[in-house]
Amino acid sequence: MTITMVKAPAVSISGLTVAYKTDAGELPAVSQVDLELAAGTITGLVGESGSGKSTLALSLLGAVQKPGRVTAGSVVVDGIGDMAKLAGEELRTVRGAKIGYVFQAAQNSLNPLKTVGKQLLDLGKAHKVRDLKGLLRHAKDLLDRMGLNADRVLDAYQHELSGGMRQRVGIMFALVLNAHVLVLDEPTTALDMITQANILQIVRDVHKEQGLTTLVVTHDVGVVAEVAHKIAVMYGGRIVEHGPVTQVLAEPRHPYTRGLIHAIPRLTGDISAAKALPGTPPTLGTIPKQGCVFRERCALRMEVCETVEPPAQRMLDGRTVACHAVKEGAA
Amino acid sequence: MMTGFARRLAGHLTRGLVMIWVVTTFTFVLIRLMPGDPVQVQIERNIAMGMPPDQAEAAAAVTYGFVPHGPMWKQYLEYMGGILRFDLGVSVESQGVPVADRVLGAMPWTVVLVLTGILVSFLIGVVLGVIAAIKRSTVVGHSLSIAGSLLHGVPPFVIGIILAALFTRQWRLFPSGGVYNADEVAPGLYFDFIGNVLYHAALPAAAYALATYGGWLLAMRSSVASVLGDDFLLAAELRGLTSLTRFRYLARNAILPLFTVLAISFGLVFGGSIFIERIFNYPGLGMLLFSSIGSRDYSMMSGAFLMITVAVIVANILADLLYSAIDPRVRRQA
Incomplete structure (x- = not known):
């Protein structure tokens, strides 16, 4: 895949820790995460529920919800600055205009009492768009290109749209103000197979046409294989493996990534070859305080895993892996 | 078609x-x-x-x-x-007076009283409910909720008696009965008369509002709290909408279910204003019903009941029509 985008900014997350206030004190949902979203790439962020991937995605918009807060680290977006430090009007005007966020289709991301068109005008006014007619034209253009009847959609209420239509409307809202960073939260969840394929095609297309840096958050490795250039695997609030999709999927190095990929049944071959990972992922309260967060479910568990958190090591092929058992090929 | x-x-x-x-x-x-x-x-x-x-x-x-x-x-x-033929017979008690005249004569006063009472109660309740929901983990939120529950539990007539004792006996700020002072104003659509009518209705309406605003407060508080958890508000935040717009989204969605209850309560209160009208000696429909029951005035009773029935049914119809006018999910079903 060639990446030739000039407008797209790079996003660089470093040392990001996001903690939630609970009765047991502040517990980190995202811990010491370093992640680079290269300009113009699509990165797939994969993880099970509770792995912290949604929290990480929200931190890209400086929108970690209470009782959570960024306790350390930074999220620097080219041309904007550190999202973790922005506040007030500055933060508000960046959201939507510079960074777009698309909810999953099953979530009601539209005001049920207003038509899509009226909400589009609200968006325009909030961002002081002078040429509202132009905004409308741009929205219609985007909707048309995604294969929707734009006039009908703009005149519709949320309950009159199907899941696939809502997803496209969500993408339109995220991009209509020419944002160049796009975050998609579970873009294919709750959609049928054909709609999923359509949406992924649209994600690829708009990514290219608009010149975006895109983050796709999903629990579905298949989605990442389909659209992303890079994959970041998250477990217990850490990025355990990060690298080019083709290499990571072909030869996963971290035992969790391996387990994740081997859990997918193949179309050909023995169905029992697909093995579910034993155990359950940790929740906010059960993430180990020290040592490797994955050791409870790990086949390669060693003594060092109990006490020392594995650092992210850069491999020769450019990927990073955070595992004590992965040594060969380390740079 | x-x-x-x-x-x-x-x-x-x-x-x-x-x-x-x-x-x-x-x-x-x-x-x-x-x-x-x-x-x-x-x-x-x-x-x-x-x-x-x-x-x-x-x-x-x-x-x-x-x-x-x-x-x-x-x-x-x-x-x-x-x-x-809208002939409801003649009153048994005051012989020869057509019931329809008495009922229709008493009706406007009840409407004035009930309308003012409910609207004031609704406004106070909704505004305080929003505050209670948004500040729900602070002292302000807790005290508002407690104040709402407490007053909600006190029957209207108790509040009525207290208000009547304080404002008509102790301080003599408000009239102790009647719908307007015939010595000062003559009926008509002009400022002084309307002012006089409102002055007479103020105390009973305040008693009604005090006794019922707690219900609105609690209803609005839970409605706002549930809408606050909806994804579209987070989506609006992530789209960079102003806090004023987001508040409008929140308020409109939260107040919607309350409108039905509001419309229905207009109907119910025609019968329910008996205590308030009795305590404040306010000659509306409730008083009429009260005295006709006391004197076994059949025709008057049936007339008052009929009026109350019609009011409840009309209010229900209005509630439904209102709801379909303000909620697109209902409006566009057909």
Whole structure:
């Protein structure tokens, strides 16, 4: 895949820790995460529920919800600055205009009492768009290109749209103000197979046409294989493996990534070859305080895993892996 | 071809008329099953004065406008026929006065009272409810909720008695009864008269509002709290909408379910204002009903009940029409 985008900014997350206030004190949902979203790439962020991937995605918009807060680290977006430090009007005007966020289709991301068109005008006014007619034209253009009847959609209420239509409307809202960073939260969840394929095609297309840096958050490795250039695997609030999709999927190095990929049944071959990972992922309260967060479910568990958190090591092929058992090929 | 709205309205009106018929029939029967019969008392009094029984009955029939000992079905047919012509008979208590006149005369005062009371109560409740929901983990939120629950639990007449004692006896700031001061103003659509009417309605309306705003507060608080958890508000935040716009989204979605209850309560309160009207000596529909029950004034009772029934049904129809006007999910179903 060639990446030739000039407008797209790079996003660089470093040392990001996001903690939630609970009765047991502040517990980190995202811990010491370093992640680079290269300009113009699509990165797939994969993880099970509770792995912290949604929290990480929200931190890209400086929108970690209470009782959570960024306790350390930074999220620097080219041309904007550190999202973790922005506040007030500055933060508000960046959201939507510079960074777009698309909810999953099953979530009601539209005001049920207003038509899509009226909400589009609200968006325009909030961002002081002078040429509202132009905004409308741009929205219609985007909707048309995604294969929707734009006039009908703009005149519709949320309950009159199907899941696939809502997803496209969500993408339109995220991009209509020419944002160049796009975050998609579970873009294919709750959609049928054909709609999923359509949406992924649209994600690829708009990514290219608009010149975006895109983050796709999903629990579905298949989605990442389909659209992303890079994959970041998250477990217990850490990025355990990060690298080019083709290499990571072909030869996963971290035992969790391996387990994740081997859990997918193949179309050909023995169905029992697909093995579910034993155990359950940790929740906010059960993430180990020290040592490797994955050791409870790990086949390669060693003594060092109990006490020392594995650092992210850069491999020769450019990927990073955070595992004590992965040594060969380390740079 | 009827539009969805016309079909909906026609359906409501048909159901409403059937309801009115059922309720009037019930009241007709129930009232005649009540112990103590003023007509019988009158007949016996006539006999005691020396009239022969036939003449005594005829005299009573003239007074009350119906044949007391005619068969029930005949009385029923006469009664229903009367209703169709809006002839509700004559009052038993104040002899010869048509019930329809009394009921219609009392009605506007109740409307003034109830309308002011409910609107004030609704406004206070909704505003405080929003504050209680948004500040729900702070002292302000907790105190508002507690104040709402406490006052919600106190019956309206207790609050009424306290207000009446304080403001008409202790401090004499408000009149102790009546709907307007006939010595100061003459009825008409001008500022002084309307002011005088509101001045007289203020205390009973305040009593009603105080007794009921807690319900609105608690309802609005939970409605706002549930909308606050909706994804579209987070989505609006992530799209960079202003906090004012987001508040509008929140408020409109949260207040929607309360509008139905509001419209329905307009109907219910016609009957429910009895205590308030009695305590403040306010001659509305509630007072009329109260005194007619006391004096076994059948025709007046049926008239008041009929009025209350109609009010409840009309309020329900309005609630439904209002809801379909403000909620696109209902409006566009047809």
